[in-house]
Structure formats: C-alpha cells, structure tokens
Amino acid sequence: MKQTEFKNVDPPMWVAWNQAKASIRVRFLRMLITSLGVALGIAFFCSMQVLSSTPTHGGMQSQAQMQWLTGTSLVMCLVGVTNSMLMSVTERYREIGTIKCLGASDSFIVKVFFLEALLLGALGSLGGSLIGSLLIALVMSATTGSPGLVPIVHAIVVGTLVGILMTVLAAIAPAVQAAKMPAAAALRVDV
Amino acid sequence: MSLLDQREVVVRTVDVVKQYGEGEAAVRALNGVTCEIYTGEYLSIMGPSGSGKSTLFNMIGGLDKPNEGSVFVNSVDIAQLTPKELAFLRCHTIGYIFQTFNLISVRTALENVTLPMLFAGLTPEEADERGIKLLDLVGLVHRLHHRPSELSGGQQQRVAIARSLANNPSIILADEPTGNLDLKTGQEIIDLLRSLNEERGVTIISATHDHKMLDVSDRIFHIRDGQLALVETREELDKHKALA
Incomplete structure (x- = not known):
C-alpha cells in the first residue's frame, strides 16, 4: 500500500479573500439586505447616542431614561444583526460541507466567513452610523439646537466599532460550529 | 482465483459500525462491514435506500467517522487523523462526485x-x-468562466469530475453520479468515469442504483441492512448475462 505523507500546508490568505469576495459579488442583493439590517440597527443606536449626549433637548426626558433608551436600541440592534448573520451562515452549510470535501481546513472556512462578515459589518456599520447620527443632528438643529460635532463623531466611531464587532461575532460562532462538523453532516443539512 | 487478489489494496474497512442517534432511538446504519478495495478497480456499491450504502460511502471517504472498527485509506487509519490531516487526505487522496453535483455556486467552472x-x-x-x-x-474547455447556474446538469457533473481529479487522487468516490441526469447524459458520465479509470488508473468507488453502472464495474458490493451481503466479480456478472 502507498503510505500518505502528511504535510502541513494552509492556503494563503488571498485564497480565502477571493472566496469571500466572490461570495459577496454573486450574492450581492442578499448581502446588501443583510448589510442594510446591520445599518438600520446601528443607525438607531447612533441616533440615540447623539440624543442622549446633549442634556438640553427640551428637558422632556431624564438622563437615566435616555441611557435606558440607548441600551435598548443596542439590544435591538444586536438581535437584528445576529439574526441576519446566523441566517446567512446556516443557509450555506452545504457549501461548507462541499468545501471541506475539497480539502479545506476548518480554519480556512472560518477565515472566509470572518472576511465576509468584516466587510459586510464595516460597510453596514459605517453607513448606519453616518445616517443615524447625521439625521438626528439635522432634526435636532431644526428643533432644539445643534448637538455639536464631538457627540456626532463619538457616536459614529462607537457605532461603527460596535457594529463590526457584533457582525463578526455573530458570523464566527455558527461558522466555527459548521467548520467543526463532519463533512457528511454538513452536507446533509437542509435549510 | 483472479488477478484481483494480487492487486494492491487502497481501502480496507474492518468491522465498521456506524450508529446514528442514542439509546432506544439508535439506528445502526452499518453493522460490521469488512471489505477490501483494490487499486485501479471500478467498484459499484449497490443497495436499496436506507441499506447503509451512503454511510459506507461517507466512511470510506473520510467524511464521517465510524463508531467501531477502522477504515484504512492508503494504510492510514482515518479515525486516528487530526482534522487537519483529514483535510489533507481529502485534498490529495480522494476526489468526490455527488448526485447533486455540489459545485460552489459563486465560483466559475475553472475556479x-x-x-x-x-x-x-x-x-x-x-x-x-x-x-x-x-x-x-x-x-x-469552452465553458471555463461560466458559473454552475449557467451550465446544464451534465455539464455541471463534468465540472465536478474535473474537480475531483484536481490533485491526482488515487480514489474517486462517486455518490450516485447519474442520479440527477437523464439516461443519455448519465451514460456519457459513466463512459467518462470508465475511461478515466482505464487511462489514469484511478480507483473509482461509486454508490449507485443505476444498472448501466453495473455493466462497466469490475466488482459490485451488495449492501443489505448495514452489512456486505454479496460481492460479485466481473466474471460472475458475465456468466449471469450469458445464461440469461
């Protein structure tokens, strides 16, 4: 019998990057919707941040109430992002099984989903932060007075970082699980 | 007996047991299968649905691990391999072909x-x-940059066959490769597999329902209720044919 000699070769990062890019390009509409889901959640979170950063917004609500509202918006955003990312990974179990059959290591599969989520999360979060912060700033300028530049920039930076972190975490967890599955099991999954 | 006995063994299974589920609900898909598959042969695995055919196929291909017993591919016990080594084995030693083609939908044929x-x-x-x-x-060669959705079923299966040959594997595992194809296209795929087997000496192991497949097989494993019920060789098959 021939003896197999095992070597430890992992494909370079650009192989995973190309796979992630192809996936986003071909599923553009699907990805756009996922990204929009992220953007909306983050937009809400950012607008709440800007709103709560200025105590002089008509004196309608107390600081504690505003913090509670910001917290709630973060949770809503978290649920939305997790849901869309979970869906986009689980509907691709078969693809994961196939790539495993072709000889992909578990880490390659995780890398592909990590890169996809990073790109999607970055675009969605940045877009959402800009939209949310600027819109609420506009509304505030027209009614109670401009919130100033600092809280807006702060909200955009925090919103983008939080968004990217949530998107990546929400995608990595199911991707790691799928990568660890025996290939046969991943191929059997019907979603 | 035949030439087959002197051939090199590429896959050996020893008392392979595979069980799905636990306790009372457990189902034994494979119940002690011991077999040897020789280098360069064209082997068909036959059996009704639920006989354990696909499970055996998954075991041989390192897609799943047995609960008991061992599977040796090129004298390596695949149950002992780390996930990385298993990935290496799948990459270099085994090529897979599926009933549903399983091409990566976002990449072109060449990719x-x-x-x-x-x-x-x-x-x-x-x-x-x-x-x-x-x-x-x-x-x-005229369809290099087409994506799977732009190819017919037969063409997709051809791409899958080309992909299975990518790293010059010693084994090609084909799970009902003609199951989703019409008769004519199915025959073309079978002819292609047979010619690859003859010209490149690659071992072909195919789970199938298709009787056309049997005409080109060197040996046929009949699986019943998770056990290897019968092994037919080419000579026996020809004898049956001559009698009929």
Whole structure:
C-alpha cells in the first residue's frame, strides 16, 4: 500500500479573500439586505447616542431614561444583526460541507466567513452610523439646537466599532460550529 | 482465483459500525462491514435506500467517522487523523462526485476545479494551467468562466469530475453520479468515469442504483441492512448475462 505523507500546508490568505469576495459579488442583493439590517440597527443606536449626549433637548426626558433608551436600541440592534448573520451562515452549510470535501481546513472556512462578515459589518456599520447620527443632528438643529460635532463623531466611531464587532461575532460562532462538523453532516443539512 | 487478489489494496474497512442517534432511538446504519478495495478497480456499491450504502460511502471517504472498527485509506487509519490531516487526505487522496453535483455556486467552472489545487499549495498560474487541461479532458474547455447556474446538469457533473481529479487522487468516490441526469447524459458520465479509470488508473468507488453502472464495474458490493451481503466479480456478472 502507498503510505500518505502528511504535510502541513494552509492556503494563503488571498485564497480565502477571493472566496469571500466572490461570495459577496454573486450574492450581492442578499448581502446588501443583510448589510442594510446591520445599518438600520446601528443607525438607531447612533441616533440615540447623539440624543442622549446633549442634556438640553427640551428637558422632556431624564438622563437615566435616555441611557435606558440607548441600551435598548443596542439590544435591538444586536438581535437584528445576529439574526441576519446566523441566517446567512446556516443557509450555506452545504457549501461548507462541499468545501471541506475539497480539502479545506476548518480554519480556512472560518477565515472566509470572518472576511465576509468584516466587510459586510464595516460597510453596514459605517453607513448606519453616518445616517443615524447625521439625521438626528439635522432634526435636532431644526428643533432644539445643534448637538455639536464631538457627540456626532463619538457616536459614529462607537457605532461603527460596535457594529463590526457584533457582525463578526455573530458570523464566527455558527461558522466555527459548521467548520467543526463532519463533512457528511454538513452536507446533509437542509435549510 | 483472479488477478484481483494480487492487486494492491487502497481501502480496507474492518468491522465498521456506524450508529446514528442514542439509546432506544439508535439506528445502526452499518453493522460490521469488512471489505477490501483494490487499486485501479471500478467498484459499484449497490443497495436499496436506507441499506447503509451512503454511510459506507461517507466512511470510506473520510467524511464521517465510524463508531467501531477502522477504515484504512492508503494504510492510514482515518479515525486516528487530526482534522487537519483529514483535510489533507481529502485534498490529495480522494476526489468526490455527488448526485447533486455540489459545485460552489459563486465560483466559475475553472475556479471550482482550481480551488482544491490552491488548498494543495499550487500557485494560481499552475492551478489555472492544470484546471484548463482537466476541463478540456471532460470536454468543457469552452465553458471555463461560466458559473454552475449557467451550465446544464451534465455539464455541471463534468465540472465536478474535473474537480475531483484536481490533485491526482488515487480514489474517486462517486455518490450516485447519474442520479440527477437523464439516461443519455448519465451514460456519457459513466463512459467518462470508465475511461478515466482505464487511462489514469484511478480507483473509482461509486454508490449507485443505476444498472448501466453495473455493466462497466469490475466488482459490485451488495449492501443489505448495514452489512456486505454479496460481492460479485466481473466474471460472475458475465456468466449471469450469458445464461440469461
């Protein structure tokens, strides 16, 4: 019998990057919707941040109430992002099984989903932060007075970082699980 | 007996048991299968649905691990391999063909064929060159940059066959490769597999319901209720045919 000699070769990062890019390009509409889901959640979170950063917004609500509202918006955003990312990974179990059959290591599969989520999360979060912060700033300028530049920039930076972190975490967890599955099991999954 | 006995063994299974589920609900898909598969043969695994045919196929291909017993591929016990080594084995030693083609939908025909080569560490230029040769071999050199959705079923299966050959595997595992194809296309795929088997000496192991497949097989394993019920050789098959 021939003896197999095992070597430890992992494909370079650009192989995973190309796979992630192809996936986003071909599923553009699907990805756009996922990204929009992220953007909306983050937009809400950012607008709440800007709103709560200025105590002089008509004196309608107390600081504690505003913090509670910001917290709630973060949770809503978290649920939305997790849901869309979970869906986009689980509907691709078969693809994961196939790539495993072709000889992909578990880490390659995780890398592909990590890169996809990073790109999607970055675009969605940045877009959402800009939209949310600027819109609420506009509304505030027209009614109670401009919130100033600092809280807006702060909200955009925090919103983008939080968004990217949530998107990546929400995608990595199911991707790691799928990568660890025996290939046969991943191929059997019907979603 | 026959020449087959002197041949090298490429796959050996010893008392393989595979059980799904636990306790009372447990189902034994394989119940002690011991067999040897020789280098360069064209083997068909036959059996009704639920007989354990696909499970045996998954065991041989290192897609799943047995609960008891061992599977040796090229004298390596696959149950002992780490996930990384298993990935290496799948990449270099085994090529897979599926009933549902399972091409990567977001990549072109050429990219589907070259992906396993990139996993194996080839440069993109080497991979493209070899990929084009393989697609030429299966008669699809004019469809290099089409995505699977732009190809017919038969064409997709040809791409899958080219992909399975990517890293010159010693074994090709085909799970009902003609199951989703019409008669004529199915016959073309069978002819292609047989010619690859003869010209390249690659071992072909195919789970099938298709009786056309039997005409080209060197041996046939009949699986019943998770056990190897009968092994037929070419000579026996020809004898039956002559009698009938």
